[in-house]
Amino acid sequence: MVGKGKKYFGTDGIRGEVGKGVINPDFVLKLGWAAGRVFSKQGRGKIVIGKDTRISGYMFESVLEAGLASAGCDSLLVGPMPTPAVAYLTRTFQADAGIVISASHNPFFDNGIKFFSATGTKLPDEIEFAIEEELEKVLLTSPSAELGRARRIDDANGRYVEYCKSTSGYLNLKGFNIVLDCAHGATYDVAPKVFRELGANVTVIGASPNGLNINENVGSTSPAALQKAVLEHKADLGIAYDGDGDRLAMVDHEGQFVDGDELLYILAKHLQAQGIVKDGVVGTLMTNLGLEVALNKLDLKLVRADVGDRYVNEQLTEQGWVLGGENSGHLVLKHVSTTGDGIVASLQVLVALVLAKQSLSEAKSGMRKYPQVMINVKMPKKVNVLKLPAVVEAVASAEEALAETGRVLLRPSGTEPVVRVMVEGEDVSLVKQVCETLAAAVESAVGKP
Structure with a gap:
């Protein structure tokens, strides 16, 4: 998805299939040069480059380094590291x-x-616009005496491991039996070290990357392997990261999946008791209504941001709060990190469990997830469905049917011509019926593709 008014940058950088569109060596070479031009305007630039474990990372690391060098920027290469580790190492x-x-x-x-x-946060819009402006220019190599250099940072791994441990106050995990699923991704080396050095008994799956198996039937988006391993090893809990390590999911000792909304509840209750969370938590438009209800019982507000950790961060800054996240497992704890960090967030959950003397299953029991149904309605063309009179009327009828026990959301996709019709509430049969009726009304209003 491309950001507002931007040609290349979406809500989380530039992404796509390798060899198609702009995700190719020629473009990434020029992207490195354009970024180098922007970041070196105050003198010689210095850029940290990290990657996950997919095979194309070698190719793009090389061309990025070349592009930056041609613009007079030095590169610090840290190799396969979680995305939040790069934010930390940049600082x-x-x-x-x-x-x-x-x-x-x-x-x-x-x-x-x-x-x-430089402060470990996502780039502001003006910098992304500046990079796109440079991309439209002809690539001109700096004079030889001004070319950038590159060096590999051999102790990057150890630095980040120590940082993660420090955010938990060097929590003693002796006696904990934990299964880690590293998605054959960027956490495959550092995550087991963190938990073992804190004393936990660790079983690891999804930690044999070969360049082609990242996220394949493992990780936070495919929890079945972790659920099976937790039960087989009679573990206290399981932790799964995604390919780049900025999101997580957990599994309790009974093999039950624990998503980002439930983890947010556990963290909110814990951090409120510590005096760190005082007013509220930031979620997204997709955050389960059950979290909002549970937070209200703690006298905490839920503010909903647009979907995307970038928007969660923006809303946290605006509110002056420290805790936010998405049901996908992007959790932001601004009192310990500048960005979503799966390892750091999972350690914070463990701190909460230790202090409360609860299992993961007990800690999440204070929140009841509401049934949620979503139907994608295809559109023949891009229209603002929220301004169509028939849709407005249908939404009002849906909200009236749910009364105070549910929620309706119509969300146009940013990547395909569909409208996501989502309904949630206490009564699953009513939720399903209302969603189907509303989706039919939306389809009738926009016409069939």
């Missing part, structure tokens, strides 16, 4: 920016480029 090395080569939870044949600012 640690006082670099001008960080670049991650990753397509997150997508399959291996996709890849992407995303950026962090």
Whole structure:
């Protein structure tokens, strides 16, 4: 999805299938040069480059390094590292920016480029616009004496492991039996080290990357393997990351899946008791209504941002709050990290469990997820469905049918010509009926493709 008014940048960098569109060596070479031009305007630039484990990362790392060097920027290469590790290392090395080569939870044949600012946050719009402006220019190599250099940071792994442990206050996990699923991705080396060094007994799956198996039937988007392993090993809990390590999901000792909304509830209750969360939590338009109800019982508000951790972060800054996230498992804890970090967030959940002397199953029991039904309605052309009188009337009828026990959301997709019709509420049969009726009304109003 391309951001508002942007030609290349979406809500999370630039992403697509390798060899198609702009995800090719020629474009990424020029992207490196364009970014180098923007970041080196105050003098010689310095950029941290990390990647996940997909095979195309080698190719894009090389051309990015070349593009940056041609613009007079130095590169610090950290190799396969979680996306949030690059944000941390960018701050640690006082670099001008960080670049991650990753397509997150997508399959291996996709890849992407995303950026962090010098402070470890997503780039502001004006910087992305500036890079796109440079992309329209002819690539001119800097004079030989001004070319950038590259060096590999051999201790990047150890630095990040120590940072993760420190965010938990060096929590003692002795006696914990944990299964980790690293999605054959960027956390495959650092995550087991973190938990083992904190004393946990760790069983690891999804930690044998070969460049082609990232996210394949493992990780936070495919929890079946973790659920099976937790039961087989009689573990206290399981933790799954996605391919680049910025989101997580968990599994309790009974093999039950615990999603981002439930983890947000556990963290909100814990951080409220610590005096860190005082007013509220930021979710998204897709956050389950059950979380909002549970937070209200804690006298906490839920503010909904647009879908995407970028927008969660923006809303956290606007509210002056520290905790937010998505049901997909992107969890942002601004008191310990500048961006969503799967390892750091999972450690914070464990801190909450230890202090409350609860199992994961007990800790999530204070929140009841509401049944949620979603139907995708295809559109013949792009229209603002929320302004069609028939749709407005149908939404009003749906909300009246649900009364105070449910919620309706119509959300046009940013990547395909469909409208996502979502209904949730206490009564699953009513939710299903209302969603089907509303979807039919939307389809009738927009016409069949």
